[in-house]
Amino acid sequence: MNALPRRVAETRLSINTVTLGNPPLHVALDAIAATGARNVGLWRETYDGKTARQAAKVVADHGLQVSTLCRCVLSTDRHTVADARRAIDDAHQLGAAALVVLAGGLPPGSRDLAGARTRVTEVFADIATVAGEAGVRLGLEPLHPMFTARRSVVNTLRHALDVVAPFPPETAGVVVDTFNVWWDAELIEQIRRAGAENRIAAVQVADWSWEHEHGPFLTRVLPGDGIIDITGILSATADAHYTGPIEVEIFNDLLWQKPPHQAAHNAWESLSASLR
Amino acid sequence: MNALPRRVAETRLSINTVTLGNPPLHVALDAIAATGARNVGLWRETYDGKTARQAAKVVADHGLQVSTLCRCVLSTDRHTVADARRAIDDAHQLGAAALVVLAGGLPPGSRDLAGARTRVTEVFADIATVAGEAGVRLGLEPLHPMFTARRSVVNTLRHALDVVAPFPPETAGVVVDTFNVWWDAELIEQIRRAGAENRIAAVQVADWSWEHEHGPFLTRVLPGDGIIDITGILSATADAHYTGPIEVEIFNDLLWQKPPHQAAHNAWESLSASLR
Numbered sequence: 001m002n003a004l005p006r007r008v009a010e011t012r013l014s015i016n017t018v019t020l021g022n023p024p025l026h027v028a029l030d031a032i033a034a035t036g037a038r039n040v041g042l043w044r045e046t047y048d049g050k051t052a053r054q055a056a057k058v059v060a061d062h063g064l065q066v067s068t069l070c071r072c073v074l075s076t077d078r079h080t081v082a083d084a085r086r087a088i089d090d091a092h093q094l095g096a097a098a099l100v101v102l103a104g105g106l107p108p109g110s111r112d113l114a115g116a117r118t119r120v121t122e123v124f125a126d127i128a129t130v131a132g133e134a135g136v137r138l139g140l141e142p143l144h145p146m147f148t149a150r151r152s153v154v155n156t157l158r159h160a161l162d163v164v165a166p167f168p169p170e171t172a173g174v175v176v177d178t179f180n181v182w183w184d185a186e187l188i189e190q191i192r193r194a195g196a197e198n199r200i201a202a203v204q205v206a207d208w209s210w211e212h213e214h215g216p217f218l219t220r221v222l223p224g225d226g227i228i229d230i231t232g233i234l235s236a237t238a239d240a241h242y243t244g245p246i247e248v249e250i251f252n253d254l255l256w257q258k259p260p261h262q263a264a265h266n267a268w269e270s271l272s273a274s275l276r
Numbered sequence: 277m278n279a280l281p282r283r284v285a286e287t288r289l290s291i292n293t294v295t296l297g298n299p300p301l302h303v304a305l306d307a308i309a310a311t312g313a314r315n316v317g318l319w320r321e322t323y324d325g326k327t328a329r330q331a332a333k334v335v336a337d338h339g340l341q342v343s344t345l346c347r348c349v350l351s352t353d354r355h356t357v358a359d360a361r362r363a364i365d366d367a368h369q370l371g372a373a374a375l376v377v378l379a380g381g382l383p384p385g386s387r388d389l390a391g392a393r394t395r396v397t398e399v400f401a402d403i404a405t406v407a408g409e410a411g412v413r414l415g416l417e418p419l420h421p422m423f424t425a426r427r428s429v430v431n432t433l434r435h436a437l438d439v440v441a442p443f444p445p446e447t448a449g450v451v452v453d454t455f456n457v458w459w460d461a462e463l464i465e466q467i468r469r470a471g472a473e474n475r476i477a478a479v480q481v482a483d484w485s486w487e488h489e490h491g492p493f494l495t496r497v498l499p500g501d502g503i504i505d506i507t508g509i510l511s512a513t514a515d516a517h518y519t520g521p522i523e524v525e526i527f528n529d530l531l532w533q534k535p536p537h538q539a540a541h542n543a544w545e546s547l548s549a550s551l552r
Contacts, residue, residue: 108486111505117461146422148459149503150489159461183424185393185435210384213426213494227425229387 009275014067016041016249021256031260033062035268039245041068052093067245069096074123075104084127091136098139098201103154116153128167139201141175157190173201182228195240204249222270230274285551290343292317292525297532307536309338311544315521317344328369343521345372350399351380360403367412374415374477379430392429404443415477417451433466449477458504471516480525498546506550
């Protein structure tokens with residue numbers, strides 16, 4: 001395996017604003033820039049009230065680059081493509097390395113999982129065309145199978161890679177989020193495949209707590225506080241020639257109770273430690 | 277797809293005692309036999325105080341056959357094989373169609389998922405030898421990936437089939453539990469494979485609630501109350517030439533508050549309806 005030299009890797013580290021509980025944009029960016037981070041993951045909701053162009057200027061003024069813009073959800077809703085068009089335009093304005101795309105869950109009342117998966121493939125094709133024209137890279141993110149019903153009917157890297165396969169790699173990639181894929185017996189093999197096909201659009205890091213079963217469903221913990229072999233997974237992405245941002249993205253009520261600077265500092269330190 | 281004619285299927289239906297909250301054995305068997313069921317899934321804990329031979333007599337006196345005995349957990353613990361030997365002996369005494377085997381989770385403090393999976397394969401081999409001598413059929417049950425850390429490092433039917441492959445089908449099969457496998461994009465393909473390899477040792481049914489993300493982690497709901505296409509999955513097992521028991525197994529606090537007869541009746545009605 002390739003080493004992940006800390007000095008090189010640090011310039012690639014990124015902090016997603018949701019890790020801070022998505023405070024107002026300037027608060028999040030102040031806290032994240034103060035850690036020494038050069039990259040930030042943004043949510044469309046956090047620059048509400050600003051245009052993407054205005055948000056892009058604030059980000060640049062903080063010396064930051066946008067690693068991911070979160071997010072665009074595919075669904076059977078007839079507004080999906082219109083919403084995706086806005087998200088793609090924003091990602092273009094912000095210069096995001098990837099626009100995170102989620103498949104969405106089953107339509108309410110439906111048990112037709114195979115049908116939902118077919119529709120995801122169809123809608124993704126529509127959106128990939130728009131993204132290609134805008135020069136934006138989509139990152140389809142498989143979510144953990146516990147989210148199949150309500151959030152994403154795409155649950156493995158293999159499935160995500162199959163969905164994006166018909167489109168050019170510079171338009172259609174996948175997101176490797178450790179929390180969502182760590183359990184998969186095919187993980188290393190599919191990361192290797194993703195590298196060979198030039199499909200890794202983003203890497204996100206969160207850990208799975210040993211206490212997870214007994215806590216809130218969504219809770220993720222800082223890298224190192226759980227049982228995922230994060231260093232091993234990041235090494236696999238290095239072996240797969242991924243050289244882009246490595247972004248820590250944590251949903252955790254306890255972390256969100258901390259002041260944004262403290263949450264950002266903890267995230268930065270935990271992520272750095274996982275690269276040693 | 278093959279139909280699942282109700283008249284034929286009803287003789288195959290089974291109710292697992294945990295659906296009733298595992299009351300004392302005679303209470304559970306009275307309630308289950310009263311539904312018209314011919315089969316029962318048992319837990320080793322529920323006949324504590326009786327020998328398996330004594331329990332077998334009580335079961336037979338109720339006109340019931342044992343569809344599954346739950347359960348034997350593989351782990352790195354040095355007592356695993358000794359415990360498995362007792363479970364296998366019990367399954368033999370009870371004439372269980374299958375002894376349910378779980379892989380177990382990560383050892384506490386470990387992040388070595390690949391290593392844990394290797395050990396599962398090794399320990400399963402030891403136990404398969406014992407089971408073969410006793411004429412007992414093991415059913416390795418993949419659990420949902422949300423249980424990887426603490427309960428089972430085997431999370432897909434594909435993986436379970438790979439683990440049991442070196443051993444004779446009459447000794448080593450798999451358990452298809454709808455709650456654990458419904459999300460898998462390879463499910464129908466792997467059920468077909470399981471049928472072709474004569475590996476389906478048991479079928480268990482529970483549904484996944486649309487509310488699951490917001491409720492207790494373990495909660496399952498009665499067939500028809502959730503979003504799993506149970507009829508479709510059971511049809512796939514029929515296509516795969518599975519003709520054994522179809523067992524409803526629900527872990528649900530609300531159901532457990534009902535009198536055992538009521539819980540058994542509800543389970544029976546829900547399972548029957550899912551075959552129509």
